[in-house]
Amino acid sequence: MPRLLMLGMLMLMLPQASWAKKVYSPHVEKGSIEFETQTDIVRDSKPAENGSVKQQFELAAGLTDWWSTGVYAVYRKPGNRSQYDYTATKWENIFVLPRLNALGLDWGIYTEYVWAAPSSGAPDAVEGKLLLEDRGERWRHTANIILKQKLGSGAGSASLGYAWRSHYAFSFMELALEAYGSFGEFNQFLPGNQQSHLIGPVATLKLLDDVEFELGWLMDVNAGPAYGDFKFNIEVEF
Secondary structure, X not given: OOHHHHHHHHHXXXXXXXXXXXXXXXXXXXXXXXXXXXXXXXXXXXXXXOXXXXXXXXXXXXXXXXXXXXXXXXXXXXXXXXXXXEEEXXXXXXXXXXXXXXXXXXXXXXXXXXXXXXXXXXXXXXXXEEEEEEEOOOEEEEEEEEEEEEOOOOOOOOEEEEEEEEXXXXXXXXXXXXXXXXXXXXXXXXXXXXXXXXXXXXXXXXXXXXXXXXXXXXXXXXXXXXXXXXXXXXXXXX
């Protein structure tokens, strides 16, 4: 069994709380320019949360064969409103590191700075991710180990989280299993009954050479199969 698959099985046994719904691969295409929309729609037993939407727009470029950079604009809509609020701007970077041949893994580093909108009432934050990937001819297992630190006085300690994706590639589409979570702050992990664990199937369809559509349902294990996040992403490469 691949090493990363074993690591992923251990991760999925632990209770989690969800973060952003994208798994990052430690690979960069020099000269590529990508525009992506990411949409998460929440189904929740709480009326205030049910139907809330997170919408992100990203423009990214591969500057070298080991470095890509991009900018996000983030919007949110509460479940009881029709209007979207601008909440943050993010600057991300992916750095590809030399392959770990002894372990059979590709790896890299992801960094992100979050400028929170003043109207959101949230602090700025920095985020770092260790990107690990085990690639086969059709199978691919990708793990992101995530550290996030809010900035400003009283921000608390950094939070530890993860994202996981195992997928199988067909000629025109990919089928995957994804999971997302957070343990909470280092100095005091959240109790298990206050955490959420999102896991579910995701399909990626290539209708054109440069356009991808991604659909998925991530179930909240604690709340049951009727609750969780519906994700819908569109990526266009120029």
